Amino acid sequence: MDTMTKSRFFRLWLVLGSVFMILLIIVYWDNMGTAHFYLHASLSRPHILERFPSAKPGDEKYFTASIEEMLEKLLSAHAKQNSLLGKKAEQPSPPASSRPVLSNMEESVRGYDWSSHDAQRSPDPDRRQAERRSVLRAFCANASFVFPTKERSFDDIPNHELNHLIVDDRHGVIYCYVPKVACTNWKRVMIVLSQSLSGQGTPYRDPLDIPREYVHNSSTHLTFNKFWRRYGKFSRHLMKVKLKKYTKFLFVRDPFVRLISAFRSKFELENEEFYQKFAIPMLKRYSNHTSLPKSVSEAFGAGLRVSFANFIQYLLDPHTEKLAPFNEHWRQVHRLCHPCQIDYDFVGKLETLDQDATQLLRLLKVDRLLQFPPSYRNRTASSWEEGWFATIPLAWRQQLYRLYEADFVLFGYPKPENLLRD
Numbered sequence: 001m002d003t004m005t006k007s008r009f010f011r012l013w014l015v016l017g018s019v020f021m022i023l024l025i026i027v028y029w030d031n032m033g034t035a036h037f038y039l040h041a042s043l044s045r046p047h048i049l050e051r052f053p054s055a056k057p058g059d060e061k062y063f064t065a066s067i068e069e070m071l072e073k074l075l076s077a078h079a080k081q082n083s084l085l086g087k088k089a090e091q092p093s094p095p096a097s098s099r100p101v102l103s104n105m106e107e108s109v110r111g112y113d114w115s116s117h118d119a120q121r122s123p124d125p126d127r128r129q130a131e132r133r134s135v136l137r138a139f140c141a142n143a144s145f146v147f148p149t150k151e152r153s154f155d156d157i158p159n160h161e162l163n164h165l166i167v168d169d170r171h172g173v174i175y176c177y178v179p180k181v182a183c184t185n186w187k188r189v190m191i192v193l194s195q196s197l198s199g200q201g202t203p204y205r206d207p208l209d210i211p212r213e214y215v216h217n218s219s220t221h222l223t224f225n226k227f228w229r230r231y232g233k234f235s236r237h238l239m240k241v242k243l244k245k246y247t248k249f250l251f252v253r254d255p256f257v258r259l260i261s262a263f264r265s266k267f268e269l270e271n272e273e274f275y276q277k278f279a280i281p282m283l284k285r286y287s288n289h290t291s292l293p294k295s296v297s298e299a300f301g302a303g304l305r306v307s308f309a310n311f312i313q314y315l316l317d318p319h320t321e322k323l324a325p326f327n328e329h330w331r332q333v334h335r336l337c338h339p340c341q342i343d344y345d346f347v348g349k350l351e352t353l354d355q356d357a358t359q360l361l362r363l364l365k366v367d368r369l370l371q372f373p374p375s376y377r378n379r380t381a382s383s384w385e386e387g388w389f390a391t392i393p394l395a396w397r398q399q400l401y402r403l404y405e406a407d408f409v410l411f412g413y414p415k416p417e418n419l420l421r422d
């Protein structure tokens, strides 16, 4: 062998060695369920070169180019393998013995029809999704429509602001959760899809079997903000690859109705955490109370509650966000989900939840795997809006609209003129 061939051989092995090390790192940090697949793929050496046909080992740029390509190929192979796994798991789950009577009753009372698999074959009935996405894109592209953070790129979004994006690698789905918009049930769906283990060590099959505390514990879900710890410097690139390949969805609702809903669940019901963190400061600052009871039950017993007006005043107070960003229950959807940086494939609305859930599960090709749980709770209705805002001064309502205007506009909710005029 002459030195030329020798050095080429040496370089080839160097590159293959590096690729192998990177694969090992990915395998190490990824969950063990899919590890054997990576090892298998990476050990069969000839395939590697077949997999990256555009990369030539002699090429100086081979290394970086091949990493980019490798990540993409790995990801699509990953998705393919997972969809196979998904199919295997698609046997209908046996009905849970404890609840079927209730859920059947609920379904028939509310007129649920889960048998519509073949009824509506159209992927986008009424072109509803096409319409929502085109409104969203038009306003994101419209330079005369501005809001803070609109112009930044995906790379400029700090990691901690990506904590609402839940990833399911098995089915290639990304869900941005918005509190007060059916998020408990959509998180449950994501748990079933990603086959998280239940306490007994078997995957959950029925979303309704999953306890609320587990659903809302952030350690349950794989979110984008956790990628750094898993994938280090590749994390942004990996996120972008997944954003390109996966189906991304979110659910939104009328912004003012969402605020009423947040107020009802966090301040009308006894909630110790929200009492301590938010109600006490609000009562002190906006109702001139100096000393307040230690616990929420004592406060409620003494008739001390935050009013809806206190809550609105808190949202409008410039002092509020100097301390910390809005709590996720009232933070604007565009700040939680970055709809101008992330091109969502599906924009669901709570106002059309039943139709949207059916359509989305079909789009994700998991409609035979699970059903979207019906909600039993007393949902805040749009028709209550005027009643709730009757006690709020007009100037505040107008200011509040400006604060949430981007959410109204981006998601096609009409300006509530009746609330914004005398």
Ligand SMILES: *[C@@H]1O[C@H](CO)[C@@H](O)[C@H](O)[C@H]1NC(C)=O
Binding pocket: 138, 142, 143, 144, 145
């Ligand atoms: C762009 O946004 C402005 C301000 O919201 C609006 O008046 C205008 O109609 C929009 N233009 C288009 C083409 O949608």
Ligand SMILES: *[C@@H]1O[C@H](CO)[C@@H](O)[C@H](O)[C@H]1NC(C)=O
Binding pocket: 213, 217, 218, 219, 220
């Ligand atoms: C969330 O789950 C983790 C792991 O199961 C557990 O250690 C932690 O205590 C839970 N957190 C809460 C707030 O329940």
Ligand SMILES: *[C@@H]1O[C@H](CO)[C@@H](O)[C@H](O)[C@H]1NC(C)=O
Binding pocket: 286, 287, 288
């Ligand atoms: C609280 O006290 C300030 C000054 O003492 C007063 O101007 C304001 O009207 C009071 N607010 C309420 C809600 O009682």
Ligand SMILES: *[C@@H]1O[C@H](CO)[C@@H](O)[C@H](O)[C@H]1NC(C)=O
Binding pocket: 264, 378
């Ligand atoms: C729903 O909530 C409203 C207001 O919070 C209350 O007036 C109504 O009685 C509730 N309905 C049911 C069925 O619980």
